[in-house]
Amino acid sequence: MELNTTIYNRARPAERVLLVGPSLGGNAAHQWTKVAAELIDEARVIFVDLPGSGLSEPWDDADEASLDTVAAAIADIARGQKEELGDVPVYFAGLSISGAIALHLARDYDDLFAGVVVVASAATVGEPARWLVRADQVEATGTQQLVEETVKRWFTADFRAQQSATVDIIMEGLSATEDHSYAQLCRALAIHDVRGDLPYIQTPIMMIAGERDASTPIANVELVAETAPRGELHIVEGAAHQVTVMRPVAVAGLIRQMLGRPRWNRVVSESSD
Template identity: 30%
Template structure:
């Protein structure tokens, strides 16, 4: 399905077999909603599960203008409005975790719980040039220039060798991501920083990191939990896409977390 959100044709998939509370998943940079296929299947009998492609990713159109993570948060709010979703549990991975943090700060009344995986609350000054370099690289040479290095950060060698059927769809989506959509998102992440605001988040929060994540070390995700009162931190035996590499463990953690009384 597609809907016009803030002037951008946005693809989403809604699975509401269970008709339960809303549960929204947000994908990583260079990904799309398909990365959540397995987890959506796990939860759809008990929740109204929403997945969507962030602007410039998957089958959602590229923005005509530069944007920030605050705009991506407002895209999510507008999508929930369009679907008549009053509140939602929110799960974000990597870039999706940044969008989720921004949404939690901007729309606290619309959030039932917050789950952040393998993410950061802000880019330190010394790391800003890395985002600029990635944006330049894909604009100049296309997505293929980043695929090998990106997958090596995203998934451990053991997982890649054992589960090619899971790796290939992720590789294909990354390869087919529009360079300008990827580059503009890199620039949005470069400028993202809510580290000084996290204490304002009051909803139940779960954070999850991959033990072998070299791009976003576990301490970076744990710092988010440390800044949010009562937040839970869990470490999985995985690289950057921990909810995918350890999908059964992540599903169990998330299920237990969502069932806790508020």
């Protein structure tokens, strides 16, 4: 698997690299650009498109439908950056499904990643049976039929009213996602479960949760922060599932804190723009 990447700030000095990934049916540039703008002098920020979204190729069925498959492709990107720039620290920040992928990276590639940021995700996501049902539905009728219900989970009513143009752009990413790729990612989420691995993960893990995120139970997020030896939890006030879109300044501020930090203790805090 080869994923498309876009460097946000190639002209800036690159003392560290931050790879960022989107939600399921999301566009990395649309969901992370405002965060990247805040971090323009902190790291080389690279948008990573998941299979079938953005400019990445659709899912190749030669690849197993698991988050490990996607994590391996992201690890290849990290290696490429180290080959180009030298042994600079590389971080990964993921929203929703990409946050789940971040935990696979933290578990399996601690030699590559100096830390990961998990936004609106956890060691398990949803119920396996429901992911499999959604995969079949999307294969049959496409992602467009998901938009009306999804927008209510991704954004608060106030944000939808005040930032309708932004919301429309984000939801266009879902509509444009290639159907089979979306379905395969659903199947990968159905088997995503790293709870048993958490006590053994030594990579620093920053958990960021939206205060009003109905899609990600806070107990699941707390489990990761409390079980991983180098876990940390922050709750962003007023944010629903699309935390990076709704509160980019807060998210950037938290990421800025962890970039280059050699060791950190568990912290629970609340943040807002």
